[in-house]
Amino acid sequence: SQTIHQWPATLVQPVGSPLSLECTVEGTSNPNLYWYRQAAGRGLQLLFYSVGIGQISSEVPQNLSASRPQDRQFILSSKKLLLSDSGFYLCAWSVRPSGRSYNEQFFGPGTRLTVL
């Protein structure tokens, strides 16, 4: 069966510090991968998605970046955190779609980031 891991689970960082969040998927190959952010009491905002190694698409302008160095590894980074970067960061994967149907996404447990 497939599993998705994220770490760390919680993180408190000062403004201006760097960030690196990691996500790995097991039990599947060639997944589509996604990074979302959920601010307190808000909906999910798609930040980045990737359809393959080294292929990253950004959904919103921001001071975050993403990388996919391996098929089942997805990394979210920042060189300098802002207060507005606080939130619940979720990684998700899906089976690569075929045809016109979109597949369900499965989420990792998330990282709760507080920037002070």
Added chain:
Amino acid sequence: RKEVEQDPGPFNVPEGATVAFNCTYSNSASQSFFWYRQDCRKEPKLLMSVYSSGNEDGRFTAQLNRASQYISLLIRDSKLSDSATYLCVVNGHGSSNTGKLIFGQGTTLQVKP
């Protein structure tokens, strides 16, 4: 207009009640629909996919109305454990290769004893 709209609630119902949530979507070309459940401070989890013919999973029934562009979720015999936020999800625009999904803001359900 938001691409996926839901009444945020909260819906406060007693145990055993039947409750229904609706969700509207803006893109008439949408092909894939889902309901997710999110517990407080947890990740969203897939509750069920929504098929054109409607589908049922135990106490949960999902229906799709393409003409009116809305999706519904019916929960019968509510349990305390059903208390959560329910997210309506529709596929995103553009190539299906991306697999992008659009999540609604969610509807909060609180089941009281």
